[in-house]
Amino acid sequence: MRRGTLDDLAAFAAVARARSFTRAAAKLGVSPSALSHAMRGLEARLGVRLLARTTRSVAATPAGERLMRSLDMALAEVARGLEALGDWRGEPSGTLRLTTFSSAARTVLDPALPRFLLEHPSVSVEVIVDDRLTDIVADGFDAGIRFGETVELDMVAVRVGPDLRTVVVGTPAYFSRQPQPRTPAELAAHNCVSYRLIGGGGLLPWEFARGGDEVRVRPSGQLIVNDASLAGAAVRAGAGLGYMLESDVAAEVASGHLVQVLDEWCTPFSGYHLYYLSRQTTPALRALVEALRWRSETTS
Structure with a gap:
């Protein structure tokens, strides 16, 4: 697909919905003449007429209507993808999936998770308590909590509790x-x-x-x-x-x-750590990391 075709397809959809070059141009922030020129170029590249023009109105041709049905689904998917980008920018939002085991859930999450949810009403959290060592990537988790000595080396590990014995x-x-x-x-x-x-x-x-x-x-x-x-x-x-x-x-x-x-x-060992892949960091996950991060001064 040549450069600019996606933009032209989005412009075509705007014209077909508005049934007017003037109204569509105002919505897109371009001139009616530039929009009309772009549509003629798109039709020439596709080899089919998409818009039926008269002096008073513009309407999609049968070919244009068929293209619109495809574009509606594709553009809706693009809109959902753009909306999902909100999980990676701005205020914490979206859903976090965590895996942990029973003692870590009781010690780390019980005291901290309710406050986190109250402070971040746009974040939903799903916690799966399972004593097995879970592969967070293969099983679709954003993060996990386990003993520090068992965390894989390719993970980011953040201490969320003191040493244990x-x-x-x-x-x-x-x-x-x-x-x-x-x-x-x-x-x-x-x-x-x-x-x-x-x-x-x-x-x-x-x-x-x-x-x-x-x-x-x-x-x-x-x-x-x-x-x-x-x-x-x-x-x-x-x-x-x-x-x-x-x-x-x-x-x-x-x-x-x-x-x-x-x-x-009986000697101490590395306590609970929250771990995750660095490329999976979202504002919601960063906020959870800060909420759970172990600060030794809290024990003084």
Whole structure:
């Protein structure tokens, strides 16, 4: 298609709708004579007459009417595309799709998302909570939240929470029946509640480090789950030891309802990060990043 034909087609549509060169020219901001000249050029290039002209009116020919039906659909699609560009400029608007897992949703999104929605009424958010590692590009998400160490290197990663630590806990009743483990190797003699990874299907290893030594334990016990709430309920009922986020059990450890063991073997790791492709940044996503961004001074 030669340069200028798209403009001429849009001009033809304006003339056909207005049924007047004068009214169409006023709408397009050109002179009637220039518009008439452009239409004659378009008809010459297409080899068909599109407009029937009289001294009093202008109307589309049968060929022009058929072209108009095609143009109406095409121009409507172009208009929708131009409207969608609003997601990339100006005020935050449009829809954001996020993927995350249960603990991140509870810790990061629960306190911040309601305020974000109130401050940005033109933004809609869909959150899918799934403990598997989701490919945000393949599955059509704008962003995801996961532990920083699991974010792919080609993603932009923004910290949205502090460093975390996973600890081993059990109830006083459990330890009244079993001695407290002094090393990760001694966990082999304990009834441990295991977590099965949804995506890969394997069991989540319990990872420990001390003085440069790193240990990965594949725990065994009566219960294997793929739901963190069910695992926590079993541990709190005294059915076994749990490998849980310290932030989730800190109050219960402080109150004595749970006992924390192997403390010196449990080291911090990179906490929650929001991640996305740099080319997918829109005003809505930028606003969400700023709303969730972790600022250490908030903890002081």
